[in-house]
Amino acid sequence: MLALDFVSTLRAGRSGLTDNLADPGALTAWARSHADDLGLDPGFAATPEQWSQVVELRQAVRALFARAVAPGPPSAADAARLPPFDQALARVNAAALAVPTAPRLAWDEAAPTLTHVPVGPAEQALPARLAQAAMEFLAGPQAAELRACPAPRCVLYFVKEHPRQEWCSTACGNRARAARHYRAHKGE
Template sequence: MSHLSLDFVSTIRADRSGLVDALSDADGLTTWAREHAAELGLDPGFTASGELREQVVRLRQAVRALFARAVTPEPPSRADAPELPGFEESLALVNAAALAAPTAAQLSWNGAPSLVVTPARGTDEPARLCGRLATAAVEFLAGPDRALLRTCRAPRCVLYFVKEHPRQEWCSTACGNRARAARHYREHKRRPASNAIDANLPL
């Protein structure tokens, strides 16, 4: 299940070397935004500036703070919880960004009429980018999938995910395998030494 808002907060992830930030510089934002150009209402040749990258990262931290609040009482992502802005500040920033990109109602008629909301003419790309990201967060957090938002608890993983079936505990099969292996290792280490010795004695 793919959500623009989940993709946005997942630009912070972890690998064997530690945390990885896909938006660590303007080139990183340019690459990520071009991959999501259709969803963001951007031209395919969009290029980010350093100033815009700073705005987008501030917005991402605010959205991550709202995600951290949404999964309560579960713990938030371990990636940056201590550094996130406060809840009220984050809520205000996301709402302000959503207001910054004006939209226009358009009529689509593919077999039947339907309403399509598009960026209004004259909206610059930075406002459109931040506005669309903020709107995606608002739509996600106000929608039914918020109740299914979870923090992946697998070792090294720092991602949020939407629970797609009742028994799902991790964001991916790979994380599930890693978590089960870690659990098995912990249980093996806790086994009393006498049991291990007894297990090796001949019957």
């Protein structure tokens, strides 16, 4: 899921937060690894302006994800630094509108296929596609299962795939159980 991959570019490790979009080069590498989903040319190279727009957009999308998981707590990564909901919503909508898409029909020997391609400024295509992916996710059926991982030091959002799933991964579940065990036996 592109929207989850996008917000998950901010991660927590033993040394604190890790930003997989720390600079234009990091954005270039991440975008190239998602080129098919983003409709990007494999030779894509992010400009400093695109990088700034994408990082700002990520904070806006994280704010919308925080709202979507309410009344549960948002991710602890940046909850205090998220823009207000109204500003985040306006930012995501503006990014999506910057480059509308149009249908393109391709026909190979087997059957026709329909894709949607950007019809606007190429430099705005990346933020627009990321905003559209977030909008599709948040308006889709999986949004009801969106959760913020409650494990210590985890900052990720995930889609709950099983009724008993509480964490984004087994590693986070193990870390949470170990922390709970430590707290329970600390006073002994």
